Amino acid sequence: MAKLYNIMKELIVVTGGTKGIGKAILSKFAEEGFAVATCSRNQLELDQLKSELDQTTSAGVFVRMADLSTKSGVKDFAQYLESLNLEIHCLVNNTGFFIPGKTYEEEEGMLESMMNTNLYSAYHLTRSLISPMIKRGKGHIINIGSIAGINPYPNGGSYSISKYALNGFTQNLREETKSLGIRVTAVNPGATYTASWEGSGIPEDRLMPVVDIANSVYSAYKMSDRTVIEEITLRPQLGDL
Numbered sequence: 001m002a003k004l005y006n007i008m009k010e011l012i013v014v015t016g017g018t019k020g021i022g023k024a025i026l027s028k029f030a031e032e033g034f035a036v037a038t039c040s041r042n043q044l045e046l047d048q049l050k051s052e053l054d055q056t057t058s059a060g061v062f063v064r065m066a067d068l069s070t071k072s073g074v075k076d077f078a079q080y081l082e083s084l085n086l087e088i089h090c091l092v093n094n095t096g097f098f099i100p101g102k103t104y105e106e107e108e109g110m111l112e113s114m115m116n117t118n119l120y121s122a123y124h125l126t127r128s129l130i131s132p133m134i135k136r137g138k139g140h141i142i143n144i145g146s147i148a149g150i151n152p153y154p155n156g157g158s159y160s161i162s163k164y165a166l167n168g169f170t171q172n173l174r175e176e177t178k179s180l181g182i183r184v185t186a187v188n189p190g191a192t193y194t195a196s197w198e199g200s201g202i203p204e205d206r207l208m209p210v211v212d213i214a215n216s217v218y219s220a221y222k223m224s225d226r227t228v229i230e231e232i233t234l235r236p237q238l239g240d241l
Helices: 020-031 043-054 071-083 110-136 157-180 210-221
Strands: 010-015 035-040 061-065 087-093 139-144 182-189 231-234
Touching: 010 020, 010 071, 010 110, 020 035, 020 043, 020 087, 020 210, 035 043, 043 061, 061 071, 071 110, 087 110, 110 139, 110 157, 110 182, 139 157, 139 210, 157 182, 182 210, 210 231
Parallel strands: 010 035, 010 087, 035 061, 087 139, 139 182, 182 231
Antiparallel strands: none
16 A cells, blocks of 8 residues: 655655665655655665655655666656656755776776766756746755865866866856755765775774765755855865875
8 A cells, every 4th residue: 555645845856865875865854854755776775765764754755766877867857756746945966976096097988977977967957847946936956066076186087077067067056046046055075984985994983974964964954045055065074085
């Protein structure tokens, strides 16, 4: 039997919400009573996430299998969200992946892959979903960047390039939409304990917990409409790795 939801008005969309930072953000909003929606390329992980959150919330959990590295995948996810007939109050562009490597040594096509997933997914989905926010004169777009997008480092390669580009997109969007009632925030975490660090040999206590990133995103969203946190930078207490 399908679960009956007591859906509140505000829907929060978090892309790539089945693991790591995305899952922590999605879970935080769900725990606070918001309806949440996410996507992934893995249906099993989506089903597991939905089952997990359905046990602790009745606000509404909506999932869709979609590959946001393609424009058609973004369009499909956007159409699914529109079919829910819920107002999207916050979009968290979190989808991305990281493979270390020097710019001149990394595998051919790495830049294109990183840009498609880490930048173009956010660009195209934002364009697809922002019109209703503009009409209401209210909404929040949060882009999950990286320290790699504000400080260069060895082996940053195409990942760093894509995150620099994402920060540029975020800053430009902020200027374009500030008079329209849309808040725009860049979140740039340093080394965070996610699957990306598995097998690295780095101890867990040297990395930031994902819940800290989630709490910072939630706090930024809960500011009054008169205030926007333009950028959040988080680093491990002992500094970057």
